[in-house]
Amino acid sequence: MSGDRVWYHTLDLPDGTTTPGWFDTRGAPAEAGLPLSLAGKRCLDVGTFDGFWAFEMERRGAREVVALDVDDPTSLDWPYDERHRGPELVAEWGTGRGPGFAAAAEVIGSTVRRVSCSVYDLGEAVAGRFDLVLCGALLLHLRDPIAALERMREVCDGELLLVEHLDPTLELFARRVPSARFAPDWDQWWRANSAGLTAMVDRAGFDVVWSSRRFLVPFGPGAPAHQRAGGLHGLAARRRGDGLLFRAFRAKPRDPRPDPSRT
Numbered sequence: 616m617s618g619d620r621v622w623y624h625t626l627d628l629p630d631g632t633t634t635p636g637w638f639d640t641r642g643a644p645a646e647a648g649l650p651l652s653l654a655g656k657r658c659l660d661v662g663t664f665d666g667f668w669a670f671e672m673e674r675r676g677a678r679e680v681v682a683l684d685v686d687d688p689t690s691l692d693w694p695y696d697e698r699h700r701g702p703e704l705v706a707e708w709g710t711g712r713g714p715g716f717a718a719a720a721e722v723i724g725s726t727v728r729r730v731s732c733s734v735y736d737l738g739e740a741v742a743g744r745f746d747l748v749l750c751g752a753l754l755l756h757l758r759d760p761i762a763a764l765e766r767m768r769e770v771c772d773g774e775l776l777l778v779e780h781l782d783p784t785l786e787l788f789a790r791r792v793p794s795a796r797f798a799p800d801w802d803q804w805w806r807a808n809s810a811g812l813t814a815m816v817d818r819a820g821f822d823v824v825w826s827s828r829r830f831l832v833p834f835g836p837g838a839p840a841h842q843r844a845g846g847l848h849g850l851a852a853r854r855r856g857d858g859l860l861f862r863a864f865r866a867k868p869r870d871p872r873p874d875p876s877r878t
């Protein structure tokens with residue numbers, strides 16, 4: 616079923632095939648503490664791509680899952696120099712965001728509702744409110760990750776589960792300093808350490824209540840042969856193997872804190 620398109624996600628499908636994803640996130644739900652049962656929950660997957668997390672939440676019994684991504688590649692946060700050729704590259708590489716999701720959803724028989732909308736435009740009017748808002752590997756691709764988190768805060772009644780890529784250098788050498796590295800790669804804006812992500816989530820109006828251990832997301836069978844993460848990722852995760860460094864954070868929306876000078 617893989618066809619000639621490029622797959623971002625490695626999806627095990629009910630027809631016995633597995634999509635040759637660029638990344639293999641199949642071990643990530645366990646690492647990220649995704650609850651085994653989501654029975655009764657209304658869940659949102661922000662930046663769904665081929666739908667791995669959305670389908671997984673559906674499989675775990677969610678009452679309803681909405682998957683958000685942008686169909687129009689010009690709506691992605693391109694840096695100035697990439698603004699004109701970036702969208703063309705998406706077409707040339709076969710990495711359009713809708714077709715993989717649609718093809719997989721059909722084989723799975725999924726009822727996940729996919730909505731084309733930028734996270735910056737997310738609000739109650741788009742698809743209502745959610746018990747669980749899941750956001751994976753998106754913040755690093757956004758010019759304004761805190762504005763995006765604020766939009767998620769607007770629709771989150773229960774919990775945010777952020778599963779985000781970490782900068783291994785900052786994680787290893789500036790662990791206690793809340794920090795993010797600017798423009799570490801062509802389509803990335805910010806790559807943070809754990810303390811930096813915690814501060815971003817906090818600034819957007821959430822209390823971080825749990826974080827996972829650091830883990831690696833390995834490259835999938837569809838990754839280019841030359842793709843290598845480098846040893847720092849494994850060192851920071853204390854794991855063998857090649858993959859990108861990740862950590863998950865659970866956070867609850869909170870009310871504004873009182874002004875300490877007035878108490």
Ligand SMILES: C[S@@+](CC[C@H](N)C(=O)[O-])C[C@H]1O[C@@H](n2cnc3c(N)ncnc32)[C@H](O)[C@@H]1O
Pocket residue numbers: 640661662663664665667668683684685690691692712732733734735750751752753756778
């Ligand atoms: C690196 S992929 C991560 C896919 C998936 N969430 C995961 O964790 O495996 C980032 C996804 O976020 C989407 N994205 C980028 N900018 C977005 C925006 N402004 N609003 C919504 N989705 C966006 C991209 O189209 C892409 O599907």
